[in-house]
Amino acid sequence: MGLHFTNKENTENENIYEEALSQTQLPKYSLPKQSQSPELIAQLLKDELLMDGNARQNLATFCSTWMEPSVHDLMDVCIDKNMIDKDEYPQTAEIEARCVHILAKLWNSPESDTTVGCSTTGSSEAAMLGGLAMKWRWRTKRKALGQSTDKPNIVCGPVQICWHKFARYFDVEMREIPLDGDEVCMNPDKLSEYVDENTIGVIPTLGVTYTCVFEPVETISKKLDDIQDETGLDIPIHVDGASGGFIAPFVNPDLKWDFRLPRVVSINSSGHKYGLAPLGVGWVVWRDKQHLPEDLVFSVDYLGGNMPTFALNFSRPGGQIVAQYYNFLRLGFDGYKGIQTTCLKTAQWLADEIAKIGPFDLFYDGRGGLPALSYCLKEGDWGFSLYDLSDRMRMRGWQIASYPLPGNRQDTVIQRIMIRHGVSKDMVALLLEDLKQCVNYFKQYPQTHSGATSSFHHG
Numbered sequence: 001m002g003l004h005f006t007n008k009e010n011t012e013n014e015n016i017y018e019e020a021l022s023q024t025q026l027p028k029y030s031l032p033k034q035s036q037s038p039e040l041i042a043q044l045l046k047d048e049l050l051m052d053g054n055a056r057q058n059l060a061t062f063c064s065t066w067m068e069p070s071v072h073d074l075m076d077v078c079i080d081k082n083m084i085d086k087d088e089y090p091q092t093a094e095i096e097a098r099c100v101h102i103l104a105k106l107w108n109s110p111e112s113d114t115t116v117g118c119s120t121t122g123s124s125e126a127a128m129l130g131g132l133a134m135k136w137r138w139r140t141k142r143k144a145l146g147q148s149t150d151k152p153n154i155v156c157g158p159v160q161i162c163w164h165k166f167a168r169y170f171d172v173e174m175r176e177i178p179l180d181g182d183e184v185c186m187n188p189d190k191l192s193e194y195v196d197e198n199t200i201g202v203i204p205t206l207g208v209t210y211t212c213v214f215e216p217v218e219t220i221s222k223k224l225d226d227i228q229d230e231t232g233l234d235i236p237i238h239v240d241g242a243s244g245g246f247i248a249p250f251v252n253p254d255l256k257w258d259f260r261l262p263r264v265v266s267i268n269s270s271g272h273k274y275g276l277a278p279l280g281v282g283w284v285v286w287r288d289k290q291h292l293p294e295d296l297v298f299s300v301d302y303l304g305g306n307m308p309t310f311a312l313n314f315s316r317p318g319g320q321i322v323a324q325y326y327n328f329l330r331l332g333f334d335g336y337k338g339i340q341t342t343c344l345k346t347a348q349w350l351a352d353e354i355a356k357i358g359p360f361d362l363f364y365d366g367r368g369g370l371p372a373l374s375y376c377l378k379e380g381d382w383g384f385s386l387y388d389l390s391d392r393m394r395m396r397g398w399q400i401a402s403y404p405l406p407g408n409r410q411d412t413v414i415q416r417i418m419i420r421h422g423v424s425k426d427m428v429a430l431l432l433e434d435l436k437q438c439v440n441y442f443k444q445y446p447q448t449h450s451g452a453t454s455s456f457h458h459g
Contacts, residue, residue, distance in 0.1 A: 016039065016040055016043055019037075019040050021036055021040060021041075021044070022040070022044065026044060026048070053394075053397065053399055054397050056422065056423075056427075057397040057398050057399060058399040059398060059399060059400055059417045059418050059419070059423065059431070060399045060400055060401035060416070060418065061399075061418060062209075062242070062243050062270070062273045062274070062370075062418055062420070063270075063272050063273055063279055063420075064272050064273065064275075064276055064277065064278065064279065064420065064421065064422075065420065065422060066420075066421060066422025067278060067323075068330075070326065070330070071277075071278060071323045071326060071327075074319065074322050074323050074326055075278060075319040075320075075322075075323060077319075077322075078092070078317065078318045078319030078322050079317070079319060081317065081318035081319065081322075082315050082316070082317070082318065083096070083119070083315075083316045083317060083318040083321065084309065084314050084315050084316065089318060092318040092321065092322060095321060095322055095325045096118070096119050096318075096321050098325060099119065099283070099321065099324055099325050099328065100115075100116070100117035100118065100119075100283070100285060101113060101115075102328055103117065103245075103269070103283055103285050104117060104259075104285050106249050107241075107245065107249065107258040107259055107267055107285060108258050108259045108260045109259045109285065109287050109288070110259060110287065110288065111287070111288045111289075114288075114289065115285065115286055115287065115288050115289060116285075116286055116289050116292050117283060117284055117285035117286060118283075118284060118310060118311055119271075119281055119282070119283055119311075119320075119321050119324075120281070120282040120283065120284060120311055120312070120313070121280055121281070121282065121313055121316055122270055122272065122280065122281070122282040123160075123162070123240070123242035123268050123269055123270035123273070123282040123283075124160070124161075124162035124165070124282070125282060125311065125312050125313065126268035126269070126270075126282040126283055126284035127160075127162050127163060127166065127238075127240055127242070127268045127284075128162065128165070128166045128169075128170070128312060129268075129284045129296075129310065129311065129312065130238040130266040130267075130268050130284050130286075131154065131163070131166045131170065131172070131200075131201070131203075131238065132170060132296060133265075133266060133286065133291060133292050133293060133296060134154075134200045134201040134236055134238060134265070134266070135152055135170065135172060135200045136293040136295055136296055137200075137236075137291070137293055138152060138198075138199075138200040138201075139152070140293065147197075151173065151198045152171075152172045152173065152198055152199075152200045153172060153173035153174070153175050153196075153198050153199050153200065154166075154167065154172055154173070154174060154175065154199070154200055154201055154202070154203055155175045155177065155191065155194045155195050155199055155201075155202045155203070156174070156175070156176055156177065156186065156202065156203035156204070156205070157176070157177050157179075157185050157186025157187075157204065157205060157208065157215055158176065158179060158185070158186075158205075158208055158209070158210050158211070158405075158406040158407060159176065159203060159205055159209075159240065160205070160209045160240065160242065163203060163240070172200065173198075175194045175199075176406075176407075177190050177191075177194055177407075178406070178407030178408045179405060179406060179407035179408060179409045180407065180408050180409070183407075183409070184208070184211040184213050184364070185205070185208050185211060185213050185214075185215040185216075186204060186205075186215050186216075186220065188216060188219045188220045188222075188223040189223070191220065191223050191224065191227065192223075192227055195224075195227060195233065195235055196233070197233060199233070199235050200236075201235060201236045201237060201238050201265075202220060202224060202235055202236075202237050202238075203237075203238050203239075203240055204216075204217045204220050204237065204239055204240070204257075205239075205240045205241075205242075205244075206239055206240065206241040206242075206243070206244030206245060206247075206248060206257055207241070207242065207243035207244035207247065207369060207370045208369075210403070210405055210406055210414075211363070211364055211369075211374070211405070212364050212369045212370040212372040212374065212416065213364065213368060213369040213370075214244055214248065214255070214257065214368065214369050214370075217237065217239055217256070217257035217258075217261065217264070218255075218256040218257065218261060220237065221237060221261045221263045221264070224237070224263055225263070235263075236263060236264075236265040236291075237261070237263045237264045237265065238264075238265065238266045238267070238268070239257060239258065239264055239266075239267045239268075240268060241257075241258075241267050241268060241269040242268065242269060242270045242273060242282075243269075243270065243273045243274050243370050244257075244269075244274075244369070244370060245267060245268075245269030245270075245274075245275075245283075246269060246270075246271075246273065246274035246275045246276075246336070246340070247274050247340050247370060247371070250333065250336045250337040250340045250341070251337065251340050251341055251344060259287045264287065265286060265287050265291045266284060266285065266286045266287065266291060267284070267285055268282060268283065268284045268285075269282065269283050270282045270283075271283055271320065271324045272320065273420075274340065274370075274371075274420070274421075275324060275327070276327045276331075276336075276339070276421055277320050277323050277324040277327060278319070278320050278323050279320070280316075280317065280320045281320035281321055281323075281324055292310065296310050297309070297310045298310065339421050340371065343371035343419045343420060343421060343423070344366055344367075344371045344419075346371070346419050346423065346424070346425050346428055347366030347371045347372055347373050347417075347419040348365060348366040348367060348373075349425065349428075350366075350373055350417065350419070350428045350431075350432060351364075351365040351366050351373035351375075352365070353432055354373065354375055354432070354435065355375075357435070357436060357439060358378075358439075359377055359378055359380075359382045359439060360375040360376070360377065360378065361375060361376055361377070361378050362374075362375050363375050363376050363412075363414045364416075366419070370418075371418070371419040371420070372416060372417060372418045372419060373416070373417050373419075374414045374415060374416040374417070375414065375415055376412060376413060376414045376415070377413075381446075382439075382442065382446075383442040383443060383445075383446025383447060384439075384442040384446065384447050385402075385413070385447070386402040386413050386414070386415045387402050387413075388442065388447045389402070389415065389435075389438055389439075389442075390402045390415065392438040392441065392442070393431075393434060393435065393438055396434045398431055398434060400415055400416070400417055401415065401416045402414070402415045402416075403416075417431075
C-alpha cells in the first residue's frame with residue numbers, strides 16, 4: 001500500500017485511525033516516499049511512545065521528571081537558540097555566565113565574581129573537563145621539573161561510569177579504591193596506598209551513585225595534607241557533585257566539601273538532576289581562573305564573532321540553561337532548601353516503612369546523603385530475589401534499580417529508590433502498597449529461578 005499525502009482539512013473531517021498509514025506499520029528503516037499530515041504522524045508517534053515507561057514512576061533515575069509549566073514555555077522560546085553562538089545569542093550567553101557565578105558563590109568560591117566555569121550537556125561532560133584541567137596542570141608542573149608525563153592517574157572510590165570513560169578516552173590510569181567489609185564509599189585511610197607523583201587528582205563523590213552517601217571530602221582533604229607533609233606531593237581534589245552539589249548547600253550548609261577546602265580546585269554538578277532543570281545541562285566551576293589552563297580554551301571565529309570555548313561539545317541547545325536560571329530566580333535559596341528537605345523527609349519516611357516489612361534490611365535510610373533509600377534482603381528463603389521484585393514492581397509501572405555493590409562487596413545486592421522533586425508522599429505511599437502486594441504475591445508463588453543479572457544503569 002503506497003503512502004499518500006493527507007492535508008489538514010481531511011484530517012479534521014476524518015478519523016485519524018481511518019487514514020491509510022494508520023492501517024500499516026510505520027516505516028522503520030528508510031524514508032517514506034511521500035509526505036503525511038503532521039497531526040497523523042504526531043499521533044502515531046505518541047502511540048509508539050506509550051510503550052515507554054512512565055518517567056514519573058522511574059525511581060531508578062536521578063534525573064528530573066517533573067517541570068513547572070513555565071519551564072515548558074521557556075524551552076519552547078529557546079528551541080532555536082544555539083548555545084555555542086554567543087555572538088548571535090548574547091543574552092543567553094550572559095544567562096549562562098550568571099549561572100556559573102551563582103554556583104561559584106553557592107559552592108563558596110573565594111573568587112565567585114570572577115572565576116570561570118561553563119555549562120555542559122550533563123555532569124559527565126563537566127566531570128571530564130575538570131579531569132582534563134587537572135591533567136594539564138599536572139603535566140605542566142612535571143615538564144617544568146624535567147619529569148616524565150606518560151603515566152598520569154586519578155584516584156577515586158566507587159564512581160559513575162563517566163570517570164571510567166574519562167580515564168580510557170584521555171589515557172589516564174584509573175585507581176578505584178575498592179569497597180571492603182562494610183564500607184559504602186572511599187576510605188580516606190587507604191589513600192596513601194594509591195596516590196603517587198603521577199596522581200593528577202583525587203575524585204571524591206558527593207552522593208555516590210551506588211550507595212547515595214556523601215564521601216567525606218574534608219577528611220580526604222586532611223589526609224592529602226598529611227601525605228603532602230610526609231612526601232611533598234601536592235595533590236588537588238575535584239569533587240563530583242553530580243547530585244550532591246544541589247543538595248548539601250541547602251540541607252547541610254556546615255558540611256565542608258566545596259571551595260572552603262583549599263585543596264578543592266573544581267566541582268561538577270548536574271543541573272538536570274537535583275538542580276531541577278530539564279534534561280541536558282551540567283555545570284563545572286573552577287575555584288579561580290588559574291585552575292583552568294589556557295591551553296584548554298579555544299578562541300573560535302563563528303558567525304561573525306570571536307569567542308572562547310572550552311566545552312567538549314560544540315552546538316547545543318540553550319533552553320536548559322535558561323530554565324536553570326529560571327529555577328534559580330523562581331525558587332531562590334529558600335525554595336531549593338524546601339524542595340530538597342521535603343524530598344529527604346519523603347525518602348526517610350519510606351525507608352522507615354519498608355524496614356517494617358519482614359524481608360528487608362535497610363542499607364541506606366535517606367539520612368546523611370541524597371534523598372533516596374536502599375535495602376537488601378535479609379538472610380533466608382523469601383521466595384524471591386530483588387531482581388524478581390524489580391520485575392514484579394514494573395508490572396505496576398514502577399522502575400526500581402537492583403544491583404550488586406562494586407569492589408569487594410559484589411556479593412551484596414541492594415535495591416535503591418530515588419526521591420526527586422515531583423515524587424510526593426502520596427505517590428510513594430502507593431508504591432509502598434504495591435511493594436507489600438508484591439511480597440505477598442511471592443509468598444503464594446515463590447520464584448525458584450531468579451535472574452542473575454541486573455539491568456541497572458547509572459543516570
